[in-house]
Amino acid sequence: MSSSTTSTSPTLSHLNQQGEANMVDVTEKAMTSRTATAQGVISMNRATFELITTGxxxxxxxxxxARIAGIQAAKKCSDLIPLCHPLMLSKVQVDFSLDEENSQVKVTSLCRLTGQTGVEMEALTAVSVACLTLFDMCKAADPAMEIGNIKVLTKEGGKSGHWQSL
Structure with a gap:
């Protein structure tokens, strides 16, 4: 579920009139400040959680x-997702919060720029790659780790204004 200050169009913007994949033309869109935040969670066994949280x-x-990997991933998003625009990000931040009770690490990212298109994909990519890096570094200790709940939390800027996940 989500809420928005404006309604969204039900059309798919990455398809042309013939239904073919198409990079959206943002030439005429206004340059505005745009920000997006995203999160994901990686769950692991208690021993692995203690191993990484105690250093x-x-x-x-x-x-x-994982932080550096997430930042680098946001910067490379257009190389990974075929129809994403290459963006000049002005800020990428990746943070971790620890849930000791559930042996989980919540990964949160923030991406920001002044431009003609949003940064949701960059925020999602940062979170995804940070989680994958944690998995890669810990898989020998815990091959049963799970990554999930990857989603956009907020987006601001552009014509659609502010949007926030419920």
Whole structure:
């Protein structure tokens, strides 16, 4: 479920009139400040959670590596998602919050720019790759980890204004 300050069009913007894949033309769109936040969660066993939160993982600071991976992924989003525009991001932030009770790490990203198109895909890519990096660094200790609940939390800017997940 979600809420929005404006209604959204039910048409798919990445298809042309013939139904073919099409990069959206943003030439005439106004340059505005745009921000998006996203989150994802990686669940693991208690031993792995303690290993990474106490800094005792033999691969070192897995959070530092995952943070850098998430930032790099946001910058490379258009190389990964075929119809995404290459963007000049002015801010990418990746943060982690720890849920000790459930042995989970919540990964949150924020992407920002001044431009003609939104940054939701960059925020989602940052979260996804940060979670995948945590998985990669910890898979020997816990191959049963699960990544999930990846979603956009907020987006601001452009014609559609502010949108927030419920």
């Amino acid at each position: 005792k993982h033999k691969k070192g600071d897995v959070f530092a590596v």
